[in-house]
Amino acid sequence: MRTFQIDTGGSLIAPATRPAPTPSAGEVLVRVKASSINARDLLIVSGRYPIEVPPGRIPLSDGAGVVEAVGDGVSRFRVGDRVMSTFHPTWLYGPFPQWGEFHGTQRDGWLTEYIALGEQSLVAMPDHLSFEEAATLPCAALTAWSAVSGVGPGDALLVQGSGGVSVFALQFGRLAGARVLATTSSEEKGRRLGRLGASDVVNYVSTPEWGAQVRALTGGGADRVVEIGGAGTLAQSIEAVAYGGQIALVGNLASGGGMDVTRFFRRAATLRSISVGSRSDFERMNKVIGRHRLRPVIDRVVPFDQAPEAFAHFEKGPRFGKVVIGH
Numbered sequence: 001m002r003t004f005q006i007d008t009g010g011s012l013i014a015p016a017t018r019p020a021p022t023p024s025a026g027e028v029l030v031r032v033k034a035s036s037i038n039a040r041d042l043l044i045v046s047g048r049y050p051i052e053v054p055p056g057r058i059p060l061s062d063g064a065g066v067v068e069a070v071g072d073g074v075s076r077f078r079v080g081d082r083v084m085s086t087f088h089p090t091w092l093y094g095p096f097p098q099w100g101e102f103h104g105t106q107r108d109g110w111l112t113e114y115i116a117l118g119e120q121s122l123v124a125m126p127d128h129l130s131f132e133e134a135a136t137l138p139c140a141a142l143t144a145w146s147a148v149s150g151v152g153p154g155d156a157l158l159v160q161g162s163g164g165v166s167v168f169a170l171q172f173g174r175l176a177g178a179r180v181l182a183t184t185s186s187e188e189k190g191r192r193l194g195r196l197g198a199s200d201v202v203n204y205v206s207t208p209e210w211g212a213q214v215r216a217l218t219g220g221g222a223d224r225v226v227e228i229g230g231a232g233t234l235a236q237s238i239e240a241v242a243y244g245g246q247i248a249l250v251g252n253l254a255s256g257g258g259m260d261v262t263r264f265f266r267r268a269a270t271l272r273s274i275s276v277g278s279r280s281d282f283e284r285m286n287k288v289i290g291r292h293r294l295r296p297v298i299d300r301v302v303p304f305d306q307a308p309e310a311f312a313h314f315e316k317g318p319r320f321g322k323v324v325i326g327h
């Protein structure tokens with residue numbers, strides 16, 4: 001079968017061929033139809049991820065495909081079912097248990113024609129979605145779902161930028177009846193965020209003190225902030241968050257800054273770390289996606305044999321929403 005693997009020879013990933021796997025007892029063989037790139041994947045293939053990943057690893061945690069064969073004892077899926085990966089293959093339900101093994105780091109990932117894996121680590125696709133759309137859900141959508149959980153009608157939600165997680169957070173916020181405000185770096189992206197339902201967009205480049213602007217626009221601050229910048233944006237998020245509100249700490253895209261503990265303390269706010277979500281969270285999210293026929297926002301679908309170009313585009317942009325690889 002054709003795959004891509006992490007390259008040590010100068011480019012991020014290189015094509016390779018390997019024997020197609022056969023499913024063991026309890027495993028499912030998936031013919032992968034689409035995969036998608038997350039910020040983490042770029043760090044992994046470029047050697048900037050905090051844990052060591054061996055050369056030759058097949059990248060990507062997120063994918064969707066068709067069940068091609070099942071091993072002995074499999075009961076959750078049948079041949080022909082349309083399935084998606086889970087980011088935490090062993091976190092099935094309940095509170096976060098512990099760090100496990102992930103596809104793309106400790107286990108081979110989804111940038112391949114076939115993958116064999118335990119049936120417990122797969123979920124069924126929402127019926128109305130294409131494989132390309134479904135491949136965007138396992139990490140970015142579920143992270144956004146977890147980050148906005150508890151947000152309801154009348155709440156003010158702030159999302160940062162127009163990347164994978166933030167666009168899903170905007171969509172889920174609107175579904176929940178919240179007023180959604182967004183920051184972005186470009187006027188054109190601001191218009192697109194507005195078309196997706198953002199009531200107000202603040203340009204974080206021309207308005208570096210955007211926290212005060214969010215506070216003014218909302219008359220007291222955002223009830224929930226989806227924090228994807230991390231250390232570099234946290235000071236503004238603390239400025240933006242309402243008294244008693246919550247900052248859902250998702251990412252660390254913006255370097256520098258840090259946290260003024262006194263200021264945070266004075267907001268009486270909560271800082272909550274997000275780690276994607278469990279399989280049961282994923283299934284619950286998919287029900288809502290199915291019921292509302294929500295469609296993921298895809299920047300572009302790149303053919304499988306051009307996967308290196310997909311990574312290059314992910315890195316250099318400009319992009320809006322998810323970058324998908326069609327297999």
Ligand SMILES: NC(=O)c1ccc[n+]([C@@H]2O[C@H](COP(=O)([O-])OP(=O)(O)OC[C@H]3O[C@@H](n4cnc5c(N)ncnc54)[C@H](OP(=O)(O)O)[C@@H]3O)[C@@H](O)[C@H]2O)c1
Nearest residue numbers: 039143160161162163164165184185251252254274275276
């Ligand atoms: N904790 C978790 O469970 C979890 C799960 C998924 C992702 N993450 C992390 O969350 C972050 C976002 O992931 P992603 O996949 O959505 O990334 P992404 O698609 O690469 O997001 C890129 C976008 O982020 C925006 N951005 C960058 N710096 C910004 C800043 N200083 N202020 C506001 N927006 C900024 C930009 O939006 P504009 O172009 O509009 O300016 C950029 O286009 C990453 O750090 C990722 O590792 C964490």
